[in-house]
Amino acid sequence: MEFTRKDILGLRDMSREEILAILDTAKPCKQIFSRSVKKLPTMRGRVVVNLFYEPSTRTRASFEMAGKWMSADVLNFSVSTSSVTKGESFTDTALTMQALGADIIVIRHQSAGAPHLLARTTQARVINAGDGIHEHPSQALLDLFTIRERKGTIEGLTVTIVGDILHSRVARSNIWGLQKLGAKVRVAGPATLIPPGLDQLGVEVYTDLDAALDGADVVNVLRIQLERQKPGLFPSLREYQRLFGITRERLQRVARPDVLILHPGPANLGVEITPEVMEDPRCAVREQVSNGVAVRMAMLYLLSGGQGDALTH
């Protein structure tokens, strides 16, 4: 199949085929890690702009690496150092990026829907790198890629997402992506951190982590996002750790011996996950980082075309 979408804004409105196209393309992109020359000529002359209204280390670095390995010129704008602090409007900033020759804009914004607005206002192609508590497609795609790589398939697996589901764009994108690829999704967390209506999406909701882990093939452990939360959603980090922390002891007691553990990072060590579990061979956090570059290379490549087809052999 061919990929014909202008922008990648979320997994909710993507088809199963489109998701698989990105995952299939990411697989050969990952081969660059084992090469001595980590450079492909694919995006020569293309300009990728990272426009980040929220702090980020790995997502931004990962998109930057992905663009550079494919020979694109990558510009990084973070809001703290840009004209936005002088009061430039969102749309003006976007049009400035377009005037600078941006072919692809990778945007992270604290407001849900900002990437969609950007996609409508510029001719540049837009990739959502996280919008509020809405979607984070590149993270979900790299999670899907990692599951597929470790487990061979996603169809028929049971995946448990643990933690702050309410504030998590990673959870939302994962739920849509996993369901489209045929996985059964469970979520587990304090009742205050689970949005109402999830069961209508076909998601099984648990407030008891042991029950949610029973028989699960994959556990995706979310970060407790202290910066997004209002106080009072759960009594203390210590209690959270006791009820919802992923520990080696808990895994031994209730999880399948071959359970795969994912964490989008950065982890609050000793809160949602213990350092021993992070180092456990069943935990794929380091692979997730390199898979992230491969998936983002695939996303950039699939959006790097222009108008009109030039057919050659």
Added chain:
Amino acid sequence: MSFVEKAVLINEPGVSRALTRIAHQIIEANQGVDRLCLVGIRTRGVPLAKRLGAEIERIEQTAVPVGILDITLYRDDVATRSNQPIVRETNIPFAIDGKTVVLVDDVLYTGRTVRAAMDALMDLGRPARIQLAVMVDRGHRELPIRADFVGKNVPTSRLEEVVVRLREIDGEDRVVLIERQSP
């Protein structure tokens, strides 16, 4: 747009005869198979390279390494196409430094695929030399590239298309000439 089959250029025994001849020519041109390897360009160069490898092994009693090359990320039309084909894996599980690499493809046309393949190979190592084997050379080169080993030279018009069908992919061995018809 529809396509009409105009002629069969090579029939089934013709395909295997051409491969046997090319295998002999590769061995002769390189005075044996020392430091020789074959790399098939996806998609239909791959089964052709495997068959050439088996044929060379049968003649010389020495196995020749065969690799797979995907050139999608090296194409020169990425920026001008509005949609992108899916990339597939390259699998060359041997070092190509100092080797003679025979690139194998089904049809040689503009030469752009071969240009991309050579660039991709150079990023993987430094071969001593690169040679090119194709089942059909249909002319219309846009780059200064020529094949070292050719199954059949076929003069064509740009409205025509040469389709190489191979049993591993298409269930039959046959090379046909088809013509695009505007509706």
